[in-house]
Amino acid sequence: MLSARQRTTLYSGIAGWTLALCLFFPIFWMVVTSFKTEAEAISGMKSLFFVPTLENYTAINERANYASFLLNSIVVSFTATMLALAIALPTVYSMVFFPTHRTKDVLMWILSTKMLPPVGVLVPIYLMFKSVHLIDSKTALIIVYTFANLPIVVWMLYSFFKDVPGEIIEASRMDGATTLQQIRLILFPLTLSGIASTGLLSIILCWNEAFWSINLTSTAAAPLTSLVASFSSPEGLFWAKLSAVSSLAVAPIILFGWITQKQLVRGLTFGAVK
Amino acid sequence: MANITLKSVRKAYGIHEVIRSVDLSINDREFVVFVGPSGCGKSTLLRMIAGLEDIDGGDLMIDGERCNDIPPDRRGLAMVFQSYALYPHMTVEDNMGFALKLAGVPEQKRREQVQTVAETLQLTPLLARKPKDLSGGQRQRVAIGRAIVRNPKVFLFDEPLSNLDASLRVRMRGELIKLHRQLDATMIYVTHDQVEAMTMADRIVVLNQGRIEQVGTPLELYRHPRNIFVAGFLGSPAINLISATVASSDAAGSILKIGEGDRMTVPHGSLDVGSEVTIGIRPEVLSLNKTGDISGTVDVVEHLGDVLLVYVTIANGQTLVAKLPEASDVDIGKRISLSVDTSWANVFDTHGLALPAPFAGSTKTAA
Numbered sequence: 134m135l136s137a138r139q140r141t142t143l144y145s146g147i148a149g150w151t152l153a154l155c156l157f158f159p160i161f162w163m164v165v166t167s168f169k170t171e172a173e174a175i176s177g178m179k180s181l182f183f184v185p186t187l188e189n190y191t192a193i194n195e196r197a198n199y200a201s202f203l204l205n206s207i208v209v210s211f212t213a214t215m216l217a218l219a220i221a222l223p224t225v226y227s228m229v230f231f232p233t234h235r236t237k238d239v240l241m242w243i244l245s246t247k248m249l250p251p252v253g254v255l256v257p258i259y260l261m262f263k264s265v266h267l268i269d270s271k272t273a274l275i276i277v278y279t280f281a282n283l284p285i286v287v288w289m290l291y292s293f294f295k296d297v298p299g300e301i302i303e304a305s306r307m308d309g310a311t312t313l314q315q316i317r318l319i320l321f322p323l324t325l326s327g328i329a330s331t332g333l334l335s336i337i338l339c340w341n342e343a344f345w346s347i348n349l350t351s352t353a354a355a356p357l358t359s360l361v362a363s364f365s366s367p368e369g370l371f372w373a374k375l376s377a378v379s380s381l382a383v384a385p386i387i388l389f390g391w392i393t394q395k396q397l398v399r400g401l402t403f404g405a406v407k
Numbered sequence: 408m409a410n411i412t413l414k415s416v417r418k419a420y421g422i423h424e425v426i427r428s429v430d431l432s433i434n435d436r437e438f439v440v441f442v443g444p445s446g447c448g449k450s451t452l453l454r455m456i457a458g459l460e461d462i463d464g465g466d467l468m469i470d471g472e473r474c475n476d477i478p479p480d481r482r483g484l485a486m487v488f489q490s491y492a493l494y495p496h497m498t499v500e501d502n503m504g505f506a507l508k509l510a511g512v513p514e515q516k517r518r519e520q521v522q523t524v525a526e527t528l529q530l531t532p533l534l535a536r537k538p539k540d541l542s543g544g545q546r547q548r549v550a551i552g553r554a555i556v557r558n559p560k561v562f563l564f565d566e567p568l569s570n571l572d573a574s575l576r577v578r579m580r581g582e583l584i585k586l587h588r589q590l591d592a593t594m595i596y597v598t599h600d601q602v603e604a605m606t607m608a609d610r611i612v613v614l615n616q617g618r619i620e621q622v623g624t625p626l627e628l629y630r631h632p633r634n635i636f637v638a639g640f641l642g643s644p645a646i647n648l649i650s651a652t653v654a655s656s657d658a659a660g661s662i663l664k665i666g667e668g669d670r671m672t673v674p675h676g677s678l679d680v681g682s683e684v685t686i687g688i689r690p691e692v693l694s695l696n697k698t699g700d701i702s703g704t705v706d707v708v709e710h711l712g713d714v715l716l717v718y719v720t721i722a723n724g725q726t727l728v729a730k731l732p733e734a735s736d737v738d739i740g741k742r743i744s745l746s747v748d749t750s751w752a753n754v755f756d757t758h759g760l761a762l763p764a765p766f767a768g769s770t771k772t773a774a
Binding site: 234301303305306309314322323 | 486490
């Protein structure tokens with residue numbers, strides 16, 4: 134017989150695993166499909182057992198230069214995230230530690246820009262970039278991603294900075310710390326995991342972004358999302374190849390997230406387990 | 408040397424005035440306590456002196472130098488915060504040495520200075536620990552140590568004991584008084600606790616709604632409050648404030664009528680006959696007397712061990728608290744008569760201001 138406590142552990146364990154498997158299954162299926170032939174891929178459950186093949190990956194490699202797409206994704210995601218953090222950090226510092234009675238309104242206004250459907254501003258933004266010859270450039274994507282993610286970065290940092298008692302910053306002011314020293318010696322060490330997880334989330338959002346990358350780039354600056362999209366062609370869907378290219382697209386970021394997940398979990402639960 | 412002078416100092420948040428023209432002079436090596444109810448502006452005033460809040464009007468002079476626009480670290484002050492505000496990611500030693508590090512003091516000298524202060528505060532065994540591994544009292548001492556290391560002209564304390572439990576608070580109170588003597592520095596201390604104010608201060612500044620109500624030594628304020636607010640704020644149990652009417656008055660004194668039957672003679676002379684006044688009577692100046700001035704029925708008796716607190720309903724319906732010897736013959740429901748040492752009574756007019764008493768300043772001690 135199990136005690137009530139053991140039973141609770143068992144049930145919550147089963148529930149947890151079920152949920153995790155449900156969330157993981159599509160990715161698992163995608164990776165498995167990427168090693169099938171196209172014929173096996175569309176046959177569904179009939180091809181539960183198959184001989185793995187690398188033909189899809191070879192096909193992709195023949196058709197496109199994966200490395201250049203990967204490089205674009207990395208450059209665009211990391212640069213946009215760095216820029217967003219560079220803008221957000223001083224902004225949030227002043228909003229948290231020197232608030233006015235309008236600070237809440239500013240925060241809401243920043244968030245409200247996320248409520249606008251991107252497609253609503255596609256044409257003006259496209260035309261603007263066209264007039265400055267930035268179509269199909271990484272610069273254009275970086276600019277769009279930086280500002281598209283800024284509201285989320287600001288809100289997350291705001292909640293992390295808010296957890297730092299104002300008196301600690303004031304104490305450092307009394308101790309003679311300049312504004313930069315207050316940020317570098319007090320605020321950063323106390324909010325590092327929060328800043329890291331904010332940055333990680335921003336990188337993931339940039340990496341996954343497809344709407345702007347498909348519309349603003351063609352070849353030179355196209356990131357991995359554009360590469361994936363190019364495989365859903367008008368000639369019909371090639372499930373196995375699509376799976377292979379998708380696996381290639383998500384692999385780097387999953388790996389990156391996995392390595393930094395300790396930071397992420399700590400950051401996301403910062404307020405709760407402090 | 409560290410004199411602080413405030414001249415018509417003001418502060419407003421929008422249209423809301425939190426400090427309304429404060430004039431105050433704090434002498435070198437004085438222990439001054441700002442006291443008042445929450446929201447009276449005492450913390451704001453302290454933070455203005457510290458430089459953490461801008462001063463909207465008037466002058467802040469430290470040693471004759473106008474400091475309104477001088478940044479906090481260059482005013483020669485150190486502050487101890489209510490939450491201690493220790494840097495959580497630094498050890499005790501780094502916390503205490505942070506200001507010196509910023510000032511560019513070489514590491515060896517820094518360590519020595521921190522060590523010296525740590526010894527006086529018995530913090531030496533804790534130097535390698537982080538704040539989260541310290542008890543409340545230890546954190547408090549580190550916060551004080553961090554202030555001392557800077558060797559400031561003036562120490563500012565913002566309700567530093569309010570997060571401690573009662574017994575520790577009493578002990579730290581004693582330590583702070585001792586520290587003030589040792590360091591020979593000017594200290595400004597903010598509290599809402601009148602007991603802290605009475606026990607620690609050389610002079611108390613009573614604040615209310617952004618204004619100074621009265622400044623004086625604890626005993627001056629206790630015995631000769633300028634108005635009802637100050638009278639009611641200091642002392643526990645609080646002073647009894649009894650409504651009365653002037654029955655007769657001449658230059659030598661007045662007879663006040665309380666309710667229907669009771670009459671009391673006070674030394675306050677030349678009052679308007681028939682005018683309403685409030686008598687302020689401290690619980691300890693009342694004593695049992697069969698032919699006393701005030702009589703009433705005992706409602707509640709509280710035994711404190713050494714004394715009794717007796718709550719009496721008097722003729723006009725008000726309740727009076729008397730502090731009587733433990734052996735006093737009082738029972739609930741019984742009628743008793745109390746006499747008042749009237750040389751210690753305060754009389755306030757209808758505006759709540761104290762009326763002058765000819766014997767004010769008498770050296771006789773209260774019962």
